[in-house]
Amino acid sequence: MMKKYARFFYLTAILCLILSMNYKKIGEFVHEILGLIIVIFALTHAFFRRKNLAKFNRKFFRSILNLTLLFTLCATFVSAVFLSEYIFAFVDFGFGSDGAKNIHMFATHLLFLLASIHIGLNLKILANLESIKFNKFVKFALFLALLSFGIYSFVDLHFYEYLFFKVGFGLENKNSLILSICEYLAIFGAIIFAVRVLSFKR
Template identity: 30%
Template sequence: MKWAEMYNSKGTLIKKKNVKPIVDILMTIALLLLMSYELIGSTAHEIVGIVMFVLFIVHHTLNIHWTKSLFKGRQTPLRIFQDLLVVLILICMLGSTISGVIISRHIFTFLNIKSAYVATRIHMLLAYWGFVFMSLHLGLHLNMICMMIKNKKQISPIVKTAFKIVFALIFAYGIFVFFKRDIAGYLFLKNQFFLLGDNEHLPFYLLDYISIMFTFAILSHLISKQLRKRK
């Protein structure tokens, strides 16, 4: 009986490990599409928003152990940083979902809620801060990827150096795009509307936001490395 229980428990754990990366990838894709509101259209934006919320619930269900152990164990600087990011993401996700329902033009119009102006400002604010916090959260997983590259004996030093150069170039381009697209203006509500340049194309727009996401992820990775050194 005990053997059967161990077998079932292990089987469930393997399934979770297989599902988690898929859910994370889908959430990343959904996040990038949500940041492309003007290019994908309002109807698609609302549909992707619902999908994102469902994936968010699935993600937390798969990581329920984090919620259960939130106030347990030793609170190291790295753990505080990780937990703070998750709490901020939760606030942004819930806030942007509620405000998104309020300002809905298609799916939730039957609710007939009239606080559209304030909700629009809140939705934009939480959407961009949520993008930043989620990008920082992704950076916490970069350490595993970097360690895999570092410890791979089959990879030559030249290839490892090439990886570093590519990461540095993407990081630099992400900083450039951050200022080019005035992301700070959205983060602090200086921009009241989504501003797109002439002849904007979705693939290039997504590449820019991927670069910004990668830049914040690298920044979070560097912060976490420093926090690991502190006891």
């Protein structure tokens, strides 16, 4: 029963993350609600896994990844508070909005990438997917299709530009909400399975 709740917990958080990336299409208020859910989930998850954050001996890479992910989450949340128009609208420390926007866009996109790597390394549900008995050629073809669509989506959404502060606060995404969600899912899924193919986790 606990495993079922945990699976629902993780899938809900992933769905919130995917949807929140489409903030211009879902509206600022919904975006802030989803963002708050993600932060609460991540902090809850980190609390119950806090012992793993200190394991630098056998799992140095994962520890660095986890700490960087946690730091990026904090940067995302703090910058979001400054930009909030609803939930934290009462907060005003006089911090420049342009600076907060740049930090927020960079942090959210980095958070997206790090979260997908983190899930690829740790989420056990993927082991069940990998155990499905498909023809090796079919598995390879499906992975290649996902990887190709993920790379296309990465370019089409100008994802990489946010990581280098090359665009302003939200480049206009002309795709429909459904297509945009599919593209973010493709990036997320491609990274997850690429991590496993590269044997970071057996």
